[in-house]
Amino acid sequence: MKPGPLLLRLLGLLCLLALLVPVWREMVFLLVAGWLVLLGAALAEWLLLRRIRVEVSGPGSLVLSLGEVDQLTLRVQTSARRSVRLSLRQVFPRLVDEISVTRQGLCWPGETLSLAFPLRGMARGRAPLSPVHMSLTFLGLAERLTAVARVAELTVVPDLLAVRRLHQKLNAFALRGFGARISARLGKGREFDRLREHVTGDEFRDIAWKASARHGKLITREYRLDRAQDILVAVDRGHRMQTRVARLTKLDHAVNAAVLLAYLANRMEDKVGVLAFATEVDAGLGLGRGSGHLRRFTELLASVADTRLHTDYLALGAALKRRLRHRTLIVILTALPELEHDPLLRAVRMLAPQHLPLLLVLTDPDLEAAGRLLPADKAELSRTLAARDLLAGREQTVRELRRLGALVVETAPGDAGVAAMNAYIDVKRRQLL
Numbered sequence: 001m002k003p004g005p006l007l008l009r010l011l012g013l014l015c016l017l018a019l020l021v022p023v024w025r026e027m028v029f030l031l032v033a034g035w036l037v038l039l040g041a042a043l044a045e046w047l048l049l050r051r052i053r054v055e056v057s058g059p060g061s062l063v064l065s066l067g068e069v070d071q072l073t074l075r076v077q078t079s080a081r082r083s084v085r086l087s088l089r090q091v092f093p094r095l096v097d098e099i100s101v102t103r104q105g106l107c108w109p110g111e112t113l114s115l116a117f118p119l120r121g122m123a124r125g126r127a128p129l130s131p132v133h134m135s136l137t138f139l140g141l142a143e144r145l146t147a148v149a150r151v152a153e154l155t156v157v158p159d160l161l162a163v164r165r166l167h168q169k170l171n172a173f174a175l176r177g178f179g180a181r182i183s184a185r186l187g188k189g190r191e192f193d194r195l196r197e198h199v200t201g202d203e204f205r206d207i208a209w210k211a212s213a214r215h216g217k218l219i220t221r222e223y224r225l226d227r228a229q230d231i232l233v234a235v236d237r238g239h240r241m242q243t244r245v246a247r248l249t250k251l252d253h254a255v256n257a258a259v260l261l262a263y264l265a266n267r268m269e270d271k272v273g274v275l276a277f278a279t280e281v282d283a284g285l286g287l288g289r290g291s292g293h294l295r296r297f298t299e300l301l302a303s304v305a306d307t308r309l310h311t312d313y314l315a316l317g318a319a320l321k322r323r324l325r326h327r328t329l330i331v332i333l334t335a336l337p338e339l340e341h342d343p344l345l346r347a348v349r350m351l352a353p354q355h356l357p358l359l360l361v362l363t364d365p366d367l368e369a370a371g372r373l374l375p376a377d378k379a380e381l382s383r384t385l386a387a388r389d390l391l392a393g394r395e396q397t398v399r400e401l402r403r404l405g406a407l408v409v410e411t412a413p414g415d416a417g418v419a420a421m422n423a424y425i426d427v428k429r430r431q432l433l
Contacts, residue, residue, distance in 0.1 A: 042141040049136055049144035053079040056088075056132050056148040064096070064121035064154070065161040066256060067248050072117040074132065076107055083108050087135045088115055093127035095156045096120060097247070121156035122247060124255065124302050128153050157302045159256040162417060163263045170267060193222045229433045230287055230326055231265045231272040231424070233258045236334035237304055238278045238311030243335070243364065245413040250362045251306045254333035257360065257416035261331065262297050264421050266290070268428065274300060278309040281319040311337070317347030324355060329433055331358045331420065338390055341397040345404065352405035356432055359401060360420055361410045367391065407432075 058074040078084050089102045097120040107113040129152040136144045195211055198218030211219040235258055241251040258274060265272040266289050274297055275284025285293075285300050311334065320330060330351060337344065351357050370387035373380060398408050407427070411419035427433060 041139070045138050046142040046144070048080075048138065049142060051079075052084065052136060052144070054134065054136070054146065054148060056134075056150060058150065058152065060151065061153045061155065062119075062129075064119060064156045065159045066121045066124055066156055066252055067159055067246075068161045069118060069120045072119060074115050074117070076105075076113045076115065076134075077111075078107050078109075078136070080107075081109050082138065085137050085140075086113065089133040090117055091130045091133075092119065093125075093129075093154060095123045095125050095127060095154060097122050124156050124158065124252065124304075126153060126155045158259040158298055159417075160259070160298070162256065162260055166260060166263060166421075170264075195219050196222055228289070229270045230324075230328040231261075231270050232287065232320070232324070232328050232330050233261060233272065233274045234316060234320070234330060234332045235274065235276045235301070235304060236278070236311055236332070237276045237306050238334075239306075239308045240311065240335040240337070241362075242306050242308070245362075245365060248413070249306060250335055250413050251304070253362060253413035253416045254360075255301045255304060257333060257420045258301055258331075259298055260417040261420040261424055262294060264424060266294055272297070276304045277311070277316045277319075278307050279312045279315065281316055313344040313347035314350075317350035320355070321350050327433060328355045329358060329424070329427060330355050331360060331424070333360045333362070333416070333420075335362045335364070336394050336397055339393070341393070341400070344397070345400055348401055348404050348406045356427070357401075357406040358423055358427065359406055359408045360416060360423065361398070361408060362413045362416060363410055365412060 055077045056074055057077075058072065062070075062072050064070050072090070074088065074090070076086060076088070078086075084107050085104070086107050087102060087104045089100060091100050092098065101117045101119075103115040103117065105113045105115055129150065131147040131149040133147050134145070136146070195208055196219070198207060198212075198220045202220045206221050206223075208219045208221050235251070235254050237251055241249060241254065243250050245253065262272045262274070269289065271287040271289050272293075273285050273287040276282045285297055316332075324330075348357050348359075367387050367390060370383055371391045373384050373387075375381035375384045398410065401408050407423065409419050409423045
């Protein structure tokens, strides 16, 4: 309990008048009476505030999408028979942009006051919500301070709102509804379709010799383009992925892009898996598809934590070469090293041409801006020349990667999701797998 702002202002006014008492001694009685009236009114308001019961309700768990804006809505009810001025303060964990948010409102008798707290998820994780701190007052002569405990939890997951928007667009423009499937197309794929009689123009390597012997004539195997191709997403969680761009780390942007790509691959009936790597390669999640697999995919990415360790591309290449048996599209979400490019080139040389590496390179906007800067003094000239040397080295690395057979897409971190989907669609359209 504490004095209200109105009481403090009135007491200050009386103190100012008290300074004039030596001049107007006849006002002593009025000043004393004013003090007593204010203290009595404040005491009466304090006694009324003590009898008020307050109920705060809201969601037991709040799930935010990383980088997206959402809101927490709290509903307040009181047992007061007159309007009560409320001020609510909610302290949030360091997973959102604003740690402490305060909202004020007027709660009328028998009504429910709804207060919205806008939030933006800034880091993946899960944490409990602290109690709601509240102040109540009628006239402002006295305030009641209380804390209402709520069993609530805040979880920040990868950007599922972007997945929902993609889902709606695919349903509206591409696949025309749930349950749509891609029809099989004949061609030189890995999936066997049927046996038929040999005709002029068929390749001899497609002849089924055992079936031909049984039927006494040439029989040819017919294949179709693979319906379920293999897609593996490798997310770099090394020290270079800690750089923040648009208030999110590069790792967070990569996680959002991986979730979007996994959903699109699942809709295209491809099998998708994921792993994270730095100095060591995590076990990750194996290839699969379906809603349950996507849920496990998202849960694994939500738990990927950044690290200050060095990124070991050679360890990644060796691990993938051991694990993968069939030709796979390997999507590597990473930030290129500034100087040591040879390990990355050797890792790509391990994987290609058996597999198809696709490197989604998250660029550094600050470095590119420094390279375009027109220097005004010697210090700026040094920074500009250093930035241009780094950019030239990156361009050389990209050329070498493409020469080795890898696909390379350079994108701003905020556009990584769209770039990943476009690159995947281009691979499917060109039938590179």
